Amino acid sequence: MILVTGGAGFIGANFVLDWLHASGEPVLNLDKLTYAGNLRTLKSQESNPRHVFVRADICDRATLDALFAQYNPRAVLHFAAESHVDRSIHGPAEFVQTNIVGTFTLLEAARAYWSALDAERQGAFRFLHVSTDEVFGSLSATDPQFSEATPYAPNSPYSASKAASDHLVRSYHHTYGLPTLTTNCSNNYGPYQFPEKLIPLVIANALGGRPLPVYGDGQNVRDWLYVGDHCSAIREVLALGVPGETYNIGGWNEKKNIDVVHTLCDLLDKSRPKAASSYRDQITYVKDRPGHDRRYAIDARKLERELGWKPAETFETGLAKTVDWYLDNQDWVGEVVSGDYRKWVELNYGPGGTSR
Structure with a gap:
């Protein structure tokens, strides 16, 4: 069995769904079910005996110890994190608590569990920490892409908290083994992303006739990675990665934010056309985010060279799949935005609980 934290969030849930589809190995799925954790994403696995869901906080050491003792996982895949930059600017304390204190608590529980294993199981155990390129800071238009050797230079409370968690994980390998x-x-x-992030927000606002907000001049550049490709890369790192190493995962798709929005509008114009205008007419430039990083770009050659992984999707194919998914799953989007699923969670789980 593997233990996945944050397995009801965007990337974590996609990973769990892909894992259960491709593998016979069970998953112990731990998630606090904050605003961005949606158990309805995992509805297809409600009756799957290989999926055990536990609502819990990674800062709760007693619960972590009990779960390690009961389920004896061979690996931990740590997705759980607060991840939205704007939220971190307005409320950094929660990011420090979850991303730093939570990762520390999980590491301590994993170390205690791992230390008690026999030599063979110790050698096979893995703790895989999922982080972000934002820890490296901002690039200029001419700077080389981020590599695994790029110095850390986080510029937001979110990226600083993730940088701290990365350092903790590194230290537990070098200090404790x-x-x-x-x-x-x-x-x-990709599918199941909470609509506060750029792509699902633009789709939801476009269909709802609302403004499509673009920060500043829209020239900020990001490297875009389809979530299914990310999940396949993580599986490769778990299977073949060298303990103590870091691996950059990128899509080789550097795009300006405004170009992403234009492409989304064009796809929607074809799939869900308006009567007499383009969705581009809804684009609205808004005041830039404080400390907004100008460019991110990932050099993923180490992952391809050493583990043989590269993305299967281009930006065009991945974005078309994403738009189609959101158009076909408007009920999911509406429920997330309205908060109705939160009422369902509280009714069925209360403040904690387990589901098989």
Whole structure:
């Protein structure tokens, strides 16, 4: 069995769904179910005996110890994190608590569990920490892409908290010998993403006739990675990665924010046309985010060279799949935005609980 934290969030849930589809190995899925954790994403697995869901906080050491003792996982895949830059600017304390204190607590529980294993199981155990390219800071238009050797230079409370968690994970390998792996990914997009992020926000606002907000001049550049490709890369790192190493995961798709928005509008104009205008007419430039990083770009050659992985989707194919998914799943989007699923969670789970 593997233990996945944050397995009801965007990337974590996609990973769990892909894992259960491709593998016979069970998943112990731990998620606090904050605003961005949606158990309805995992509805297809409600009756799957290989999926065990536990609502819990990674800062709760007693619960973590009990779960390790009961389920004896061979690996931890740590997705759980607060991840939205704007929220971190307005409320950094929660990011420090979850991303730093939570990762520390999980590491301590994993180290205690791992230390008690026999030599063979210790050697096979892995702690895979999922992080972000934002820890590296901002690039100019002519700077080389982020590599695994790029110095850390976080510029927001979110990226600073993730940088701290990366350093903790590294230290637990070098100090205690815990077999850790760290991945730093570029901007993810795809099905089940909470509509506060750019791509699902633009789709939802476009269909709702609302403004499509673009920060500043829209020239900020991001490298875009389809979430299914991210999940396949993580599986490769878990299977073949060298303990103590870090691996950058990117999509080789550097795009300006305004170009992403234009492409989304063009896809929607074809799939869900308006009567007499383009969705581009809804684009609205808004005041830039404080400390907004100008460019992110990932050099993922180490992952391809050493583990043989490269993305299957281009930006065009991945974005078309994403738009189609959101158009076909408006009920999911509406429920997330309205908060109705939160009422369902509280009714069925209360403040904590387990589901098989």
